Each structure stands twice: as C-alpha cells, then as structure tokens.
Amino acid sequence: MPLRNVTLLGATGSVGRSVRDVVAENPDRLSIATVVGGRDAQALAQVAIEVGASFAALAEEDAGPLLREALAGTGIASGAGRDAVLEAVARPADIVVSAISGSAGLEATFAALAPGRVIALANKESLVCAGEAVMARVAEVGAQLLPLDSEHNALFQVLGAEPLAAVRSMTLTASGGPFRSWSAERIAAAGPEQALKHPNYAMGAKISVDSASMMNKGLELIEARFLFGLEAGQLDVLVHPQQLVHGLVTFRDGSVSAGMAVPDMRVAAAHCLGVDGRLDAPAARFLDLAAAGTLTFEKPDLVRFPALGLAMAALREGGAMPAILNAANEVAVAAFLAGRLRFPGIAALVEAVCAATPGGCDAPRDVGTALAIDQDSRRRAASLLSQASFTVT
Template sequence: MLRTVTLLGATGSIGKSTRDVVAENPQRLRIGVVVAGRDAQALARVAIETGASFAALADAGAGPALAQALAGTGIACGAGRQAVLDAVAMESDIVVSAISGAAGLEATFAALTPGRVVALANKESLVCAGAAVMARAKAVGARILPLDSEHNALFQVLGTEPISAIRSMTLTASGGPFRTWSAAEIAVARPEQALAHPNYAMGAKISIDSASMMNKGLELIEACFLFGLEPGQLEVLVHPQQLVHGLVTFRDGSVSAGMALPDMRVAAAHCLGVDGRLDAPAARFLDLALTAPLTFERPDLLRFPALGLAIAALGAGGAMPAILNAANEVAVAAYLEGAIAFPGIAALVEAVCASAAPDAAAPSDVAAALAIDHEARNRARALLSRAPFAVT
C-alpha cells in the first residue's frame, strides 16, 4: 500500500530524516505536501526533490519568493496561516508534525482527522494543550504516533501492554554539551557552545533546550499526556551514549529498554511504517559489541534548574505547562540574541511561572492554549529588561 505523507517542518532536521526514510521506501511512501516556516528557497528545493504537489510557508511575506522559486515546476504553493491550514487539510494518510515550538500547535490540531495517522515530533502540542489534543484524537479516531526518539522507544517497548501494567517510565537524556561543566562554566556559556549537541544535529531552539535540559522536561510533560501517566510515574536518567532511549518498569519488577542508534530516522521509520516495519540500511543497526560501556546518572537539578521547573509545572498541572513553554521560547530567543546569559533562561522562566495564577485551568481547545501562550510571552518580554535576566 502506497501511503501519502504531509510533512510539516519539511526543512528542519526531523523533516530531513523523514525525507530520507521516504526516499528509501518509494514503493510504500510518497510525500504529497510540504510545509515550512519562512525559508522559501529551502522549501522550494524540498518540494522539487520530493515531487510534492503543494508547498506552503507559514510566513506570508515569503510567499512571492516561494512562488518565484517554484515557477514552471507545476507545484502549487501558498503562504500564511490559512495556506498552512489548507495544506494540512489536503488528503494524506500520515501527517508528520515537526514544526518547532508552539507555532506547530494549530496545525497539529487541524491534522487530527478521522482515520489519519499523526507522527508527532512537535512536543509543544502536548505541552501546551495535551488533554485537548488527546481528547480530539480519540473523538475523531485519529492515531498519534510519537516521533521523538525517547517517546517512540517507550511506545515500542510498551507494545500491547495496558497502562495499568506500568510502574514507571524513564526517559533518557544525553546531558547536552554542558553535562560535565561546572555551574560557573555554564554561567558564561556562549550560544555557539550551547548549540554544540554531542549526538544530534538539530535546530537552534531544541539545541538550546537540550543544553539547559528544558527539552527533557518538556518531554516528561509530553509523555504524561501521551501515555496517560501520573507525574510521579515519570523520571529522567542522563545517559550520554544515547543508545537506550527509554525504559519501562512494569509492576512485576521487570524492565524493558528501547534501544537504537542516536538517529532520528529510526523513529521516523517506525512511525511511517505504521503497522508494518520498513527496511533500514545496515548502517542504522546497533551492534552492542562495538559500543562503549553504557553509563547512567541522575540529572543535577542545581546545574540544570530548567528541568526542575518543568517537573514542577507538570506537577502543578492546569495552564502551567503552557506558561512554562511560552516563557522558555522567549527566554531561548533572548539568549540567542545575546540579551541574557545562559542562566537567565531558567531564571526568566521561573519568574514568569511564579507570576502566573496557580489555579489557571488547562486549555480546552487551541484558541485557549494560544491565548495562554500569548499572555505568558507578553509577561516574559516585560520582565526581560529587569535583573537578573539582562546581560551586564
């Protein structure tokens, strides 16, 4: 059966991994629609390379450049919010949701239509509106498959076991580029150092989140909604080799591990295969005899306070995860622009969360989630010029 794929976030690292898997399996997969943020030239190249029939950019201002780049190719295109939603509405079997940040929430929600598979790499969709997204998927009969390597590993390990059989789930973290750095060294870390992830080539936002370990906190929140667990059933272990991506501890004391090379094409292949495994090149298989010893350690919440903030937000529930995510996106952007030092990311997020109403309700739909996101971003920007966030 030939399945058609809509690729949201087509020019990013996960988009590249997805395209690689599709190219390896031309008898089973084809890309019909590609969507990206603002890079018209990059999206045009992807559209031509994949043979897509439609390409859309979220940035309306980049529409003319995209149209010019695709002139004479026969590939239709559009730009702006409505163009993205139109792209999502086009017929497809699988939607890969890999738009970074809260910007991917509306498109992910729109992708949930009857009988469709959504391969979810946009963790912010569940962080910002997890209950609403999962309820919508259940109501319409859509299927969500996790494309993040950790959640995908847990999903595969769980198999047909009921959630009631689980005692706990463990997500592993590489520890990022600052795993062995002292707090003093981290305090003066430059953006280029924070962007140097030891195992993956990723976009700027997720690379900074990995360096602060906020990314692992967001993944804990995502896992809570994805698997229907209680916050106390989730934990993090730092595993620098990144060969074990997740562990499931069952009620009887047995532990099963999801293992693979640190290659996003492994998780992408599982999601795109849906109910039938795809073949992978030999280079993508793990040979344990050739690996270094596997090590695990507890995360240090003193050096990486962002993870602690995410754990607290998960425990608080309600609107707090969405507020945490919005504040973090503003803080990461400020750090990359040189407006704050690295510790200012967690400090700003903490201040925004502390100023929020503790009993604010979780969003019931996309509109409510976006309203919470907008308010938290405004609060974060208002705090940016105040100590201790500003770089002196």
C-alpha cells in the same frame, strides 16, 4: 502494500530531513505530496522539488512571493500564511508528520487530526500546551497518534500491547547535552556557540539550546504524561551520555524493558511511517552493542540544570502551567540566541514568569485558549526581559 501519502509539516528542519531520508529509501511505500515550512522560501522550494510535492506552504505570509518565484515553472502550487498552512493540512494524506518547532505547530497539529489518519508527532509543544485537548480530539475522531521523538517512540514500542495498569513507571533518557560535565561557573559563561554543540544529534537552534539547559527533557516528561496517561510521579529522567537506551518501562512485577537504537531520528521516523509493517533500514542504522561497549547512567543535576526542575514542577502542578512554562522558555531561548540573555538567565526568566502567574489556572480545553495562554505568557516574559535584572551588560 498501498503507497502511503505523507504531509510533512516542518519539512526543512532536522526532523523533516530524517523523514525525507526514510521516504527516499522506501519509494514503493511512501510519497510526500505536501510540504510546509516556516519562512525560508528557497529551502522549502528545494525540498518540494526534491520530493515531488504537489503543494508547498510557508507559515510566514510575507515570504509567499519568494516561494512562488522559486517554484515558477515546476507545476507545484504554493501558498503562505496561516490559511495556506491549514490548507496544506486539509489536503488528502494518510500520514501527517508534525515537526513544526515550538507552539507554532499547535494549531496545525490539531487541524491535522482526522478520522483514520496517522499523526507522527515530533512537535512536543502541542501536548505541552494543550495535551488534554489534543488527546481528547484524537479519541473523538479516531486518529492514531504516534510519537516521533526518539524517547517517546522507544517507550511506545516497549509498551506494545501491555495495558497501562501493568506499568509502574517510565524513564526517559537524556544525553546531558554539551554541558553535562561542565561546572556551574563554566555553564554560566557559555554562549550560543557552545550551547548549540549537541554531542549526538544535529538539531535546530532552539531544541539544541533546550538540550543544553535540559528543558527539552522536562518538556518531554510533560509530553509523556499525556501520551501515556501516567501521573507525574510515574515519570523520571536518567542521564545516559551514549544515547543508545532511549526509554525504560518498569512494570508492576519488577521487570524493566528498554527501548534501544542508535541515536538517529530516522529510526523513530521509520517506525512511525511504517504503518503497514516495519521498513528496512541501511546497515549503518543498526545497533552494535559489542562495539558500543559500556553504557552509563546517572541522575540529573537539578542545581546545574534548574530548567529541568522547573519543568518537573510544572508537570506536578498541571493545569495551564506547562503552557506558561513553554511560552516563557521560547522567549528566553530566543533572547539567549540573540545575545540579550546569559545562559543562566533562561531558567531564571522562566521561573520568574511562572512565579508571576496566578496558580490554579485550568488546562486549556481548546486550541484557542491554549494560544491565548501562550501569548499572555510571552507578553509577561517580554516585560520581565526588559528589566535591569535580565539585561546583558
């Protein structure tokens, strides 16, 4: 089999680490030539050297000199800023892993779409903010979009060659996060330290907080709507603390198929990277159902976790509302992590921004429009955040 060339966007994050592990396990089939990070020059330089990359780029332009210094003498070219990221995306690659966190990954993901390329998508915000535009571009250029989120990857594998008409509904599972069994009062008093303690995965700060509020699962519902072309009423969530079942597909004839695996992002990464055939995994990555024992499922509590309900409402409304919801949430989570907002304030701020936005806005048809909606919504959120009702005292 030919050696597949990989471009890794979000190389220093948790998904990036999983992808690097899978590539290291399959050196005869995969190679990482280009890496992109956010602002940590030392971390990206270390990754670039470790994987033998030929080019490294940082999104933060001011960190460019630090990256050049860290890579001095290695022969690895580097750049920083928007143009450098787009240069990285334009370099030859068979597979582009899009794992830049948040709406910051939208432009790079869209630019990565090219004929014959495989895009392994872990940046759900690309579809949340501009799902119609992204999927239209995928079809136009003939790229292949593979979901790298564990839930969507499970659904994708379960669906297989079945036609969409055979599907009655799809269900994404959620761990319930660190606050699954907490009372509303205890959740209200939680700080960043508690919110960052995900029960099953080691993830970045933003996605960990989204898991704690269950906003992450709401964003994943919106992502699934575009990935699979379903209606809002065909998508649902079940809380499954063991996180061994990642997704369920219910077919028209009443049969239900489950996508199962250990809670390890390297499983989904291996599927996406194994474009020429499945890759071998270490024994520790295989599911032992007898050892797992009981599997439990429960409906999500939208009273204790209102963020999920807000995302479901945005999914039903459609148009620009998912992009507005996502932007407001990114501002709210950043404020919570900075100590400027209490945990219940995350959902409250998102709700206020969505309520203050005129309804009926069309879904963005291109990246520029999506980014404009994102920036306008961030300004609204920042303005509301400064009001006394959202101030932490």
